[in-house]
Amino acid sequence: MLMVVLFGSLVTVVSAASVADVVLSCSLVEEASALGGRGGTGSPFSRTPATLILKDVPVSSEEDTETLTPFVPPSVPDPAAIMFETKVSSPQIPNVEVLLHADCHDLEVACEISSYSPRGAADRPGAHFFMASINVGEDFSSTLILQTLPPADSAMVHPRLALPLTRAGTLLTEVVFLMFTNTVSVPGAVRGDAHLHCGFLQKDKPSVQEVEVEWRLQHRGRGVRILEAKARSDSLEGGSTVNIKRSDSSIDAAQVVSEGNASLSLSGLKVSDQGTYICSVVAGQFYGQQVVQLRISQPPAVSLSEDALVQSGSPQTLTCNCRRYFPLDVQMEWSSQAPTDPEPLVLPDQGSLSSHQQHGDGTFTLSSRLTVSADVPAGTKLTCTVSHAALDSPVSVSLQVQAADTVNYLGILGFLIITGLFFYQVIK
Numbered sequence: 001m002l003m004v005v006l007f008g009s010l011v012t013v014v015s016a017a018s019v020a021d022v023v024l025s026c027s028l029v030e031e032a033s034a035l036g037g038r039g040g041t042g043s044p045f046s047r048t049p050a051t052l053i054l055k056d057v058p059v060s061s062e063e064d065t066e067t068l069t070p071f072v073p074p075s076v077p078d079p080a081a082i083m084f085e086t087k088v089s090s091p092q093i094p095n096v097e098v099l100l101h102a103d104c105h106d107l108e109v110a111c112e113i114s115s116y117s118p119r120g121a122a123d124r125p126g127a128h129f130f131m132a133s134i135n136v137g138e139d140f141s142s143t144l145i146l147q148t149l150p151p152a153d154s155a156m157v158h159p160r161l162a163l164p165l166t167r168a169g170t171l172l173t174e175v176v177f178l179m180f181t182n183t184v185s186v187p188g189a190v191r192g193d194a195h196l197h198c199g200f201l202q203k204d205k206p207s208v209q210e211v212e213v214e215w216r217l218q219h220r221g222r223g224v225r226i227l228e229a230k231a232r233s234d235s236l237e238g239g240s241t242v243n244i245k246r247s248d249s250s251i252d253a254a255q256v257v258s259e260g261n262a263s264l265s266l267s268g269l270k271v272s273d274q275g276t277y278i279c280s281v282v283a284g285q286f287y288g289q290q291v292v293q294l295r296i297s298q299p300p301a302v303s304l305s306e307d308a309l310v311q312s313g314s315p316q317t318l319t320c321n322c323r324r325y326f327p328l329d330v331q332m333e334w335s336s337q338a339p340t341d342p343e344p345l346v347l348p349d350q351g352s353l354s355s356h357q358q359h360g361d362g363t364f365t366l367s368s369r370l371t372v373s374a375d376v377p378a379g380t381k382l383t384c385t386v387s388h389a390a391l392d393s394p395v396s397v398s399l400q401v402q403a404a405d406t407v408n409y410l411g412i413l414g415f416l417i418i419t420g421l422f423f424y425q426v427i428k
């Protein structure tokens, strides 16, 4: 037991010993009116290039630190450049190592910084706040609330932001509150469950605090409330209130205050649950949001209308059914392979599609009707191949066209075998 503890602390020391800097290209987003109203340019927001330097991002010991270089400030600071410098020590940004490799993996990094006002900002004169939203594809999403720190050796004042800069020309800040999600995009099956993660961390967590959480679903421009929760760290059992609007949704109020875990659990998923979920948290002075996408998908149940097709001297119909799938797009392809064909051929006549049928749960059913001509040789294999987003690989169903009298031969052959076996048993 002691060994394990020692080992654990050693690992922490080693990994804490190597750190790297992450430099992100961001946009400073400001309300145009705040800049003196640029009058009639259309967009109410202006964007200015800015840099976010995350200092001392911990690097795991397996990492090849040779490839990671520390941030070197320009030797002649450009007073107009906007560079936010942030130490990443406490709270630690979860999954921040994704940012170390975003470049090499060609991941698109989206970073936006804007001005932020905490609630009761008047209590902290002199402090300025910014909000940085960082997204890396489906791998990383975090919103940092940055508070400015007075630089030790202030040399200049930023001409536009009117804030003191370090000698290197950076604006020194620290993370005071952050929100993040480990599940940027969540898949869910119809009637299944989904877990939408939303977490928050604070630099100075008060011993007693009330936290408010709200989850909303944004769908086709409409916002629908899923649930609201209010939790207090000092409240006895039952002191928290959870107001559920969507049945089969839940949140663990105790985890909200103890772990900063405001995750939403959904069960009995329906197609209508698909969309953009917004997790809003208010904790003391700070508030923030995280966005989680829920994508519903359900693979089609694929079947043919007939178990067997026996030549009858006239054309017959064979239907391929795709039942209860989502989303809408599905591909069906008919192919045939006669005994003389070396490989299956896609049929030139792909039959006719039914119209989509939508069920009460939002899933779809679609059929393709193929007319099998009377002169199709016996032994021909007819195959319907279905491709759909919810299927890892296409699904095929097939049958073999039988000659009218093969059935009888087969029947007689079967009878003979069974009879033979019977006598064999009796004689033994």
Ligand SMILES: *[C@@H]1O[C@H](CO)[C@@H](O)[C@H](O)[C@H]1NC(C)=O
Pocket (backbone or CB within 6 Å): 197, 251, 252, 255, 259, 261, 262, 263, 265
């Ligand atoms: C957050 O809480 C939920 C329960 O509501 C739990 O299932 C999940 O594992 C927790 N997630 C994290 C990252 O702690």
